C-alpha cells in the first residue's frame with residue numbers, strides 16, 4: 001500500500017489511541033480502500049478452535065435474548081465449525097440484500113468506513129483475538145465483526161438502514177456532525193434493544209458478541225432503557241470501558257429506518273446549541289422501560 005498523507009495521519013491516531021502500542025492489524029497489504037485478502041489458509045488450528053469456543057459460548061446465550069432475525073440468519077450462515085471464509089457468506093448475503101463483506105486489517109478511517117457502508121460493503125476485520133481475550137476485547141476482531149454484525153445484514157430493512165447510515169456519515173463529515181452520528185451508531189448498531197412479543201431482545205452487535213452484557217442489558221435493574229429518539233440519542237455520551245448505562249429501544253427496524261431518514265442538517269445545528277447528556281441521564285417525562293424478568 002502506498003501510504004498517503006491521510007493514511008499516515010490515520011495510523012498516527014490509531015497508535016495514539018492504543019497508548020503508543022503497536023497496531024493490531026497488518027496494514028502493509030491493503031489497498032486504497034483498506035481492503036485486504038482474508039488469507040483464510042493462514043489461520044491456525046488453534047485459532048479455529050478458539051473461534052468454535054467463542055461461537056458455542058455465545059450461541060447458547062442467544063435464545064430468548066437475541067432478536068429472531070439475528071438467530072435465524074446466523075443459523076443459515078452456518079459458521080459454527082471454523083473461522084468462516086468471508087467469500088462464501090458474502091455470496092449468500094449479496095443474493096439476500098445486495099450487501100458484500102470486505103476483509104480489512106482492523107479499524108479503518110471514518111471516511112473509508114462510511115464509503116464502504118454507503119456502497120453496501122461491510123468491512124470485517126481478519127484477525128482473531130488471543131485466548132486471553134476470550135471474554136473481553138477492546139478493538140473489534142473477526143468474531144465481533146462477523147458474528148455480531150453480519151447476520152442482521154440479511155434483513156432488508158436493517159440492511160437499508162446501514163447503507164443510509166453510511167451516506168449520513170459522509171454528510172456528517174461535511175457538517176461537523178461526526179460525534180453526534182457516532183452516538184447513534186453506538187446506541188443502535190452496537191448496543192440496540194428491540195421489542196418483541198415475548199419481551200425485549202438484543203440486536204446490537206456489541207452486546208451480541210459479549211458474554212456478559214447480553215444478560216445484563218435485558219435483566220439488570222441498573223441501566224436505563226429508553227425508547228429510541230434519534231435526536232436525544234445523538235446527545236447522549238456513552239461508555240466504552242463498562243456495560244452501558246442506557247440502552248435505547250426500538251419497536252422494529254422500520255421505525256429505526258424511518259426515524260433516521262430525515263435530513264439531519266438542522267438537527268446537527270440544533271444539537272450544537274445544546275449540552276450533551278451524561279450516559280445515565282433520564283430526562284423528565286422519559287419512561288424507563290422495566291427489565292425483562294426471566
Ligand code: PHE
Nearest residue numbers: 164165168260261262263264
Ligand atoms: N438522515 C441522515 C442525514 O440526513 C442520515 C442517516 C441515516 C443517519 C441513517 C443515521 C442513520 O444525515
Ligand code: FE
Nearest residue numbers: 140190205206
Ligand atoms: Fe462493531
